[in-house]
Amino acid sequence: MSAPPGITELAAAAAKLAIPHIDYLSVLPIMVMLGGAVVILGWSSLLRRPMDSGWVTSLTVLTASATLILSLFQWGAVLAHGAHTHIDGAIVQDGFSAFVSVLVSCIVLVSAVIADSWLRREGVDGPEFQVLLLLSAAGAMTMGVANDLIVVFLGLELLSIPLYVLAALNARRAESGEAALKYFVLGGFSSAIFVYGIALVYGATGTTDLPQIADYLARNVLLHDGLLLAGLALLLVGFGFKVAAVPFHLWAPDVYQGSPTPATGFMAAVAKVGGFAALLRVFVSSFHLLQNDWRPPVWVLACITLVFGAVVALWQRDVKRMLAYSSINHAGFVLLGLQAASNRGVAASLYYLFVYSFMVIGTFGVVSVVGGRGDRRHSLEAYRGLGARQPWLAGALTILLLAQAGVPFTTGFVAKLEVISAAVHAGSTDLAVVAMVSAAVAAFFYLRVAVLMYAPSGAGSEHALDGLGIDPAGATGSSGPSMPAEAPVLVARGEAGSVGVPATVVSPAPGAVDETIPAGVAFGVGLCVAVTVVFGIWPETLTSFAQHATLLLRP
Amino acid sequence: MGEYLPILVLIVLGLLFAGLSFAASALLGPRRRPTSAKVAPYECGIVPDVEPPQRFPVRFYLVAMIFIIFDIEIVFLYPWAVIFRQLQTFGLVEVLVFAVVVFVTFLYLVSNGALDWGPAKRLERADTKRTTSSTVSRVPGGPPGEPSSGHEAA
Numbered sequence: 225m226s227a228p229p230g231i232t233e234l235a236a237a238a239a240k241l242a243i244p245h246i247d248y249l250s251v252l253p254i255m256v257m258l259g260g261a262v263v264i265l266g267w268s269s270l271l272r273r274p275m276d277s278g279w280v281t282s283l284t285v286l287t288a289s290a291t292l293i294l295s296l297f298q299w300g301a302v303l304a305h306g307a308h309t310h311i312d313g314a315i316v317q318d319g320f321s322a323f324v325s326v327l328v329s330c331i332v333l334v335s336a337v338i339a340d341s342w343l344r345r346e347g348v349d350g351p352e353f354q355v356l357l358l359l360s361a362a363g364a365m366t367m368g369v370a371n372d373l374i375v376v377f378l379g380l381e382l383l384s385i386p387l388y389v390l391a392a393l394n395a396r397r398a399e400s401g402e403a404a405l406k407y408f409v410l411g412g413f414s415s416a417i418f419v420y421g422i423a424l425v426y427g428a429t430g431t432t433d434l435p436q437i438a439d440y441l442a443r444n445v446l447l448h449d450g451l452l453l454a455g456l457a458l459l460l461v462g463f464g465f466k467v468a469a470v471p472f473h474l475w476a477p478d479v480y481q482g483s484p485t486p487a488t489g490f491m492a493a494v495a496k497v498g499g500f501a502a503l504l505r506v507f508v509s510s511f512h513l514l515q516n517d518w519r520p521p522v523w524v525l526a527c528i529t530l531v532f533g534a535v536v537a538l539w540q541r542d543v544k545r546m547l548a549y550s551s552i553n554h555a556g557f558v559l560l561g562l563q564a565a566s567n568r569g570v571a572a573s574l575y576y577l578f579v580y581s582f583m584v585i586g587t588f589g590v591v592s593v594v595g596g597r598g599d600r601r602h603s604l605e606a607y608r609g610l611g612a613r614q615p616w617l618a619g620a621l622t623i624l625l626l627a628q629a630g631v632p633f634t635t636g637f638v639a640k641l642e643v644i645s646a647a648v649h650a651g652s653t654d655l656a657v658v659a660m661v662s663a664a665v666a667a668f669f670y671l672r673v674a675v676l677m678y679a680p681s682g683a684g685s686e687h688a689l690d691g692l693g694i695d696p697a698g699a700t701g702s703s704g705p706s707m708p709a710e711a712p713v714l715v716a717r718g719e720a721g722s723v724g725v726p727a728t729v730v731s732p733a734p735g736a737v738d739e740t741i742p743a744g745v746a747f748g749v750g751l752c753v754a755v756t757v758v759f760g761i762w763p764e765t766l767t768s769f770a771q772h773a774t775l776l777l778r779p
Numbered sequence: 780m781g782e783y784l785p786i787l788v789l790i791v792l793g794l795l796f797a798g799l800s801f802a803a804s805a806l807l808g809p810r811r812r813p814t815s816a817k818v819a820p821y822e823c824g825i826v827p828d829v830e831p832p833q834r835f836p837v838r839f840y841l842v843a844m845i846f847i848i849f850d851i852e853i854v855f856l857y858p859w860a861v862i863f864r865q866l867q868t869f870g871l872v873e874v875l876v877f878a879v880v881v882f883v884t885f886l887y888l889v890s891n892g893a894l895d896w897g898p899a900k901r902l903e904r905a906d907t908k909r910t911t912s913s914t915v916s917r918v919p920g921g922p923p924g925e926p927s928s929g930h931e932a933a
Binding site: 241243246262265266268269270271 | 862865866867869870879880883884886887889890
């Protein structure tokens with residue numbers, strides 16, 4: 225039996241196989257993250273009964289802390305010795321990647337602490353939640369250090385697949401399964417588009433290595449660049465799905481609403497961080513020379529993401545759904561930094577991601593407490609009078625919502641200022657104006673929740689909302705939406721999505737539900753609020769941190 | 780063009796195989812038109828008046844997962860085995876790490892009862908907090924909460 229010629233060539237290539245030098249230190253944070261997940265899974269499997277969730281959380285926090293310290297060491301190494309590539313150019317260790325690693329470690333730390341009480345409350349046994357948290361975070365970190373499109377894809381999948389399972393984790397809620405299935409199908413679809421984009425870019429440039437792509441584009445002038453531009457467009461679509469940029473956002477409201485609330489917070493933070501990390505690196509450093517081709521589409525994407533996210537959120541009466549649209553709006557702001565295509569833009573986007581992660585995890589932490597057992601009380605009405613029932617909880621949520629709205633003396637303000645000034649600096653003044661208007665519109669629905677929390681409780685009826693003059697119809701009149709035709713359609717679609725849910729959802733009278741703040745949530749949300757306020761009043765530390773987080777290949 | 784020839788041949792072969800399969804089943808299969816009585820599930824000769832349960836034990840799913848785990852392991856072990864000598868100790872260590880990770884997932888499945896077939900050996904304490912409204916049951920053709928009769932075969 226003679227082997228086909230292809231096999232012999234392959235064997236000949238294997239014979240002179242050069243194993244690249246592997247610097248394990250460069251990927252140590254990711255390995256610790258993955259190792260922690262495997263150890264927790266293995267250890268709890270060997271036990272007779274499910275491991276106590278306190279233990280699982282402690283181990284997760286330990287792993288995340290170790291990763292955080294290692295990432296900070298990497299940051300120090302980059303500052304001392306400069307940026308390097310490792311493992312045959314597959315991995316890059318620069319300020320940008322160290323920043324992303326630090327951020328992802330923090331996200332895991334805070335999410336794990338906040339999720340602990342939720343796991344007890346809902347009776348979700350076993351280590352799955354925290355293990356999936358760690359695996360997904362390892363994927364996000366891989367996307368941060370990826371220096372090759374294939375490694376980006378590897379990170380993307382490692383990030384996404386645990387998130388699909390996390391969405392489904394509350395097996396007793398039909399919405400959870402629905403959310404997971406939607407996320408899985410659309411996520412798989414977008415991954416396929418992304419891989420196709422990689423294939424086309426490889427076809428056009430002959431390499432998947434990011435610096436080599438930039439090098440190729442610098443040396444050659446493509447007469448027929450259709451293939452490359454098509455690949456670039458597909459990459460943008462794939463990333464757009466992951467970070468939920470309009471018009472690729474359709475999964476986000478349903479998934480955010482259906483997923484277990486702590487998982488939603490984690491998902492909203494880590495998927496955006498991972499997605500934007502790779503998006504910024506690929507577009508700003510590799511395709512810098514093509515910026516005249518990709519900046520206009522990103523301009524359009526940012527513009528509609530900003531407007532759509534802010535305007536549609538006005539109609540939402542479910543807080544988780546409203547926060548989903550608000551996170552779409554935030555994605556628009558981060559796109560602003562990408563659109564600037566400059567060092568300043570990258571730093572502003574990174575800073576925005578850092579700030580956004582803490583705000584969104586804290587917000588969903590509060591939402592998970594208010595949601596009560598069964599994760600059901602998420603209507604705006606559930607927040608009425610929260611200020612009187614739980615002043616600390618309401619106070620924390622108010623600060624976090626004000627920060628998301630971009631009120632001064634919070635990190636949200638500094639972040640919005642940074643991206644907008646980066647956009648103005650890059651000559652996109654029109655986009656900056658759109659961003660400011662959308663921030664003003666978005667402030668309305670954040671403030672609506674804040675006002676509702678301090679409104680007198682007791683009425684408890686659906687019409688009570690109208691009494692304050694903050695009914696959805698009033699919202700349309702005062703803010704002047706740009707897309708009146710589309711938004712009601714979307715609301716109708718959202719309601720249709722929940723028709724299949726059994727009609728067992730009872731809304732208990734306000735006050736009847738246990739809203740006491742568990743210690744974990746108090747610590748996690750407190751940390752988020754502290755970060756939001758402290759870095760909002762003294763922003764210099766964090767902004768200079770972000771400004772040093774430069775890419776290896778600077779534009 | 781020459782390098783695309785095998786792909787073309789493969790496409791033609793695929794179409795040919797599909798066409799031949801259809802032709803063969805049409806020629807060789809029994810020529811009886813299905814009626815509603817013929818396609819009904821067999822229930823001891825009794826005409827079924829309710830839809831038979833469409834559920835099957837979820838354990839089959841876990842067995843499928845075990846299969847996938849070892850299937851994936853083989854997929855990665857095979858190319859490693861081919862160039863085992865070139866990869867030297869590095870390859871051996873990497874594959875061992877991979878095998879350990881895969882084995883942990885197997886451990887997890889076993890601890891979740893993937894291999895516990897047969898009647899339950901010990902009774903588990905029921906979750907008293909679970910009610911019909913807290914437990915999702917959307918069985919087609921049955922009201923939620925009603926115990927289904929068909930899925931206790933496991």
